[in-house]
Amino acid sequence: MEQHANGTDTTTAAINLALLLGLPGSTAGGFGTITGQGNGQGGREHGQKCDQLPGYRKITDPAHRKHVAKVWGVDPEIIPGPGIPATQLLHSLSTPQGSRMLMVHGSNPALSSPDASRVIESLRRLDFLVVSDFFLSETAAEADLVLPVLQWAEEEGTMTNLEGRVLRRRAALDAPGQARNELWILAELAQRLGSPGHFSADAREVFEELRLASAGGLSDYSGIDWDDLDAGAAVYWPCTEDSKISRTPGTRSGTPRLFLDRFAHRDGKAKLIAVYPDAADQQAPQAGKISLVTGRLLEHYQSGAQTRRVAELQAAAPEARLEIHPATALTFGIADGQRVRVESGQGQVVARASLSTAIRLDTAFLPFHFPGSNNANNLTAAAVDPLSSMPEFKHVAVWLSPVGEES
Incomplete structure (x- = not known):
């Protein structure tokens, strides 16, 4: 929830809810973002x-x-x-x-x-x-050394x-x-x-x-x-x-459990901090657009620089698949297994459609583990949270259009 341009507000709202439920300061619960x-x-x-x-x-x-x-x-x-x-x-x-020079340690920003x-x-x-890594990641492939x-x-x-x-x-x-x-x-x-x-x-x-x-x-x-x-x-x-x-x-x-005796304020009490939704965040996508959320697959880890080299994992999930509700797919003229062009203001991705009733009608899902034309982060914007500077990783409004035959 924190990987959004309003992630600080959303996390604060979750902390408020945890406090109202009495979770922090007890041995039975708490709050943390994994x-x-x-x-x-x-x-x-x-x-x-x-x-x-x-x-x-x-x-x-x-x-x-x-x-x-x-x-x-x-x-x-x-x-x-x-x-x-x-x-x-x-x-x-x-x-x-x-x-003019950069040294990267164990990160793959060219994809992530x-x-x-x-x-x-x-x-x-x-x-x-310069890239320090133990695999030739997409970023390492761009390096001078x-x-x-x-x-x-x-x-x-x-x-x-986390604890x-x-x-x-x-x-x-x-x-x-x-x-x-x-x-x-x-x-x-x-x-x-x-x-x-x-x-x-x-x-x-x-x-x-x-x-x-x-x-x-x-x-x-x-x-x-x-x-x-x-x-x-x-x-x-x-x-x-x-x-x-x-x-x-x-x-x-x-300190196995924080806040058992007091919170980190002078009076020892917790504080609720009011947050308000941004009107811009409440607007529905423009006509012809849909909300795309990005995330993880069970088979892969982070940018996939390691897991895409494991034959069994790569065979189980060899490419990015666009998960979309059948009714929504019908609206865009998309069939199951068909290649789909996904476009935003930043770029485009081509992925095969996987129809699923487990996803919302107004949302499509794309994993971020894959490089090249499959890279979901070709779509995400560089907008960041004003307090944490966390990027808007998890959501972008996109256009969808079928581009290939079913398979």
Whole structure:
């Protein structure tokens, strides 16, 4: 629900509903929006966003900057200000206001970004594009240099799940050939560029730095011990140094459940925040258009860079299929199995129709796992939420027209 241009309002409305139902602050329920990637939670807590520092600290807050700079051993003044949100950054590449060089780590923006065809054009205009990945994704295929890196089963580290539990991730396989840990790549790059800070290539050392940098922040990891995690302890942030535990398998420590005693306001109470629907969001699609929603298939993961290489998964779902109600398909002159041109203001996709009574009459569905003329993100717009900068990934108004024979 958050991947819309009004995603903050929609999520706030859901939080209001959860509060009215008494779910947060109890052991019987709560609220959370599930991310599409493993460790999406942990990454967001520690500076993955362009306006953050570790521990949900704000990069614009002088006290936050001072704390993190001390851990890093640098002058607070050299920490830059807020960066450019991802969608704006990708669409500004190779413009007078944008970057001329880009380094991409384990992401596939050539397929996964809104208005993807425009992103590909921007990538091709760069002076130099480096992609770190373990498959030749659609983005890596555009790169001047591809750095083969480790995949999840070859790396050490931690992950954080939706309920705030920090989990140890252990390497199960040896890396092939000269594939390198991304921590090693970043440490080497920092050294060669003369970075004033220290970048370690050791996962445990990086975790120790994170403990110190997040201390006192909202997502405080300072009381979490690497050896405790190794021993199987269940540790949840915030976990302060005062609540540090001894290594006991099965022990729950930190804050397994938020808001049991109070909410994060001075009076300890929760606050309902009123949100109002935008009139523009309530308008029906123009004549001849239909609402298209995009999403996932069981067989594929994210941009499909991995799963489309698994023969069984590819055989089960080899292409994007446009799911549409039979009555709606009749309106557009579309038969089951027929190729359909799907067009928006950003571009077009060609997909085969799959008729289904499980979908609404006013809506069609298209998965986003496929490249080229099947890429649903050729249709999505670069509009973003004004507060979160989250793109309008999940919805676009489109025209439909049959273009081929039934099969």
